[in-house]
Amino acid sequence: MDLTVVAYVIYLLISVALTVWVARTLSRNGRIFLADVLRGNEKLAEAVNHLLVVGFYLVNLGFVALHLSQDESVADARRLFEALSVKLGVVLLVLGVMHLGNVYVLNRIRRRGALDREQTPPVPPQGWTPPQGWAPPQGPAPATGA
Numbered sequence: 001m002d003l004t005v006v007a008y009v010i011y012l013l014i015s016v017a018l019t020v021w022v023a024r025t026l027s028r029n030g031r032i033f034l035a036d037v038l039r040g041n042e043k044l045a046e047a048v049n050h051l052l053v054v055g056f057y058l059v060n061l062g063f064v065a066l067h068l069s070q071d072e073s074v075a076d077a078r079r080l081f082e083a084l085s086v087k088l089g090v091v092l093l094v095l096g097v098m099h100l101g102n103v104y105v106l107n108r109i110r111r112r113g114a115l116d117r118e119q120t121p122p123v124p125p126q127g128w129t130p131p132q133g134w135a136p137p138q139g140p141a142p143a144t145g146a
Contacts, residue, residue, distance in 0.1 A: 003074040007083050014084075015064040015091045019057065022095050026102065027053045037110040056098060063094050 027049055034045035067087060074080045 003076070003080050004070055007070065007074050007080050007087075008068060010080075010084055011068065011087050012064070014088055016061065018088075018091065018095060019060045019064065022099065023053050023056050023060075026056065026099060030102075030106075033106060033110075037106055052102060056102070059098060060091075060095060064091055067091065 030052070031045060031049055034049050035042055038045045038048065067090060070083060074083055
């Protein structure tokens with residue numbers, strides 16, 4: 001068998017295994033984070049988590065497929081390892097960037113939700129107190145239509 005085909009097979013096996021492992025890890029550990037972001041709505045957190053995992057698979061496996069081609073044939077074991085290290089290194093970087101992007105977006109959503117919760121008073125206001133030194137405008141009393 002040609003070493004280029006061996007490189008393709010090894011690349012695909014490792015890349016798919018890494019993508020599945022990262023997606024499962026993110027899904028398992030992301031549930032708690034999503035439940036917090038979505039204020040305890042477990043059903044919505046599970047649905048969003050599933051959608052994120054599907055998108056993660058599509059983007060990463062699509063990238064793995066596009067990055068499969070090899071410009072030159074692999075002649076010996078040394079070139080096999082060099083080709084695999086470059087390809088797998090790029091896949092690992094893409095997986096890392098996708099993970100950081102997901103965490104960044106979810107953290108922004110979480111912060112926005114926390115700010116909204118902090119700005120909402122625990123009880124509605126009971127009345128209005130004018131600022132110190134404030135006096136109501138002077139002038140004719142408004143006409144009442146009675």
